[in-house]
Amino acid sequence: xxxxxxxxxxxxxxxxxxxxxxxxxxxxxxxxxxxxxxxxxxxxxxxxxxxxxxxxxxxxxxxxxxxxxxxxxxxxxxxxxxxxxxxxxxxxxxxxxxxxxxxxxxxxxxxxxx
Amino acid sequence: xxxxxxxxxxxxxxxxxxxxxxxxxxxxxxxxxxxxxxxxxxxxxxxxxxxxxxxxxxxxxxxxxxxxxxxxxxxxxxxxxxxxxxxxxxxxxxxxxxxxxxxxxxxxxxxx
Numbered sequence: 001x002x003x004x005x006x007x008x009x010x011x012x013x014x015x016x017x018x019x020x021x022x023x024x025x026x027x028x029x030x031x032x033x034x035x036x037x038x039x040x041x042x043x044x045x046x047x048x049x050x051x052x053x054x055x056x057x058x059x060x061x062x063x064x065x066x067x068x069x070x071x072x073x074x075x076x077x078x079x080x081x082x083x084x085x086x087x088x089x090x091x092x093x094x095x096x097x098x099x100x101x102x103x104x105x106x107x108x109x110x111x112x113x114x
Numbered sequence: 115x116x117x118x119x120x121x122x123x124x125x126x127x128x129x130x131x132x133x134x135x136x137x138x139x140x141x142x143x144x145x146x147x148x149x150x151x152x153x154x155x156x157x158x159x160x161x162x163x164x165x166x167x168x169x170x171x172x173x174x175x176x177x178x179x180x181x182x183x184x185x186x187x188x189x190x191x192x193x194x195x196x197x198x199x200x201x202x203x204x205x206x207x208x209x210x211x212x213x214x215x216x217x218x219x220x221x222x223x224x225x226x
Contacts, residue, residue, distance in 0.1 A: 043216040100146040100165035105158040
């Protein structure tokens with residue numbers, strides 16, 4: 001059972017809509033991440049945060065934005081969704097200070113933009 | 115460029131066959147290595163990890179992996195697979211101050 005929760009699990013929306021994907025963790029982890037996962041492709045890091053009020057863009061350019069107002073909460077927002085945003089979005093967290101600490105993943109949000 | 119490579123995209127085996135999934139990375143210096151598994155409809159979960167000591171690490175469900183520094187490899191093995199091992203397997207690396215990077219994944223299908 002994951003200690004990191006993502007909602008919604010599935011989302012189908014029309015082009016141009018604003019959406020927010022929710023992610024919360026109960027482990028008190030400082031580091032949180034958003035990955036984009038497409039079939040047969042590596043997980044691409046799109047955003048990360050090392051703590052409250054800290055957010056950075058990852059390797060893969062993304063039109064989404066994130067915020068980190070509380071340690072446990074790391075939502076991702078798309079201001080105007082497009083079909084190219086169709087993908088699976090995975091949220092993850094880990095303890096700070098140790099490179100060997102593993103990531104804990106949520107169940108993911110599968111987004112389809114029509 | 116720093117990368118993680120998994121050369122097998124899809125592996126199909128019969129039950130009881132032996133498994134080896136390749137993982138190579140291009141990071142220099144000290145690395146921490148991970149294998150994650152994603153069963154159908156479930157979240158990614160840690161299978162095993164290596165950060166120091168014995169280069170042969172054992173994980174859950176009978177999996178093991180061997181770190182070979184000279185080959186920049188961290189291959190995953192299991193002597194005898196089961197139908198329930200059908201899943202997608204991801205190799206991942208952290209190095210220095212870099213955050214975790216993943217390979218493209220290998221889909222394993224085990225035929226009963």
